[in-house]
């Protein structure tokens with residue numbers, strides 16, 4: 001069997017037998033894969049550290065018929081601070097769950113992996129508002145997986161000025177007149193409009209480098225929650 005070297009982050013784990021586990025790992029090149037980690041629950045197993053939930057690691061894998069087997073792994077980043085704080089862990093777990101739901105095997109996933117790592121880094125290493133981080137993550141993720149909203153012009157009439165609403169039905173901003181006709185659309189502030197554009201356009205490493213007032217953070221939170229549930233057709237809390 002040929003070995004494959006890659007990197008990846010553990011999105012989920014489930015126990016198999018007494019000592020083994022199946023880990024779900026998001027890699028840049030193989031997409032999301034299931035990996036059998038034999039003996040990884042044994043004390044002192046060399047696979048234990050790298051198969052922890054949310055650990056980003058260098059991996060050496062064997063490819064089998066239906067899944068991969070982990071040969072060796074070396075942790076690169078374990079996001080230690082997330083493990084010490086229940087609020088941080090709750091948001092990080094939500095990020096892992098959403099990512100697990102929207103990714104698949106054999107898909108190029110470099111951009112999504114980069115977003116997940118940058119987001120976990122913000123959670124781990126800063127004291128930035130956790131709901132705000134989650135909102136930014138959701139909107140950027142949706143734009144990466146094919147649900148990039150129309151943000152340059154009104155999604156109905158094409159007007160470039162006076163964009164004051166966000167439409168879930170038509171996936172994008174709407175002008176005052178068209179927004180009022182769209183029953184599901186929500187009215188948002190000029191700052192929130194700017195924030196949406198920033199989240200979608202900014203360099204991957206800079207997406208978290210802005211701030212909003214509490215009211216606008218709340219708008220962004222509601223908007224990204226509804227938009228995610230609409231696009232993915234799932235109910236996230």
Ligand SMILES: [Zn+2]
Pocket residue numbers: 154155156157158159174175176177178179
């Ligand atoms: Zn319009």
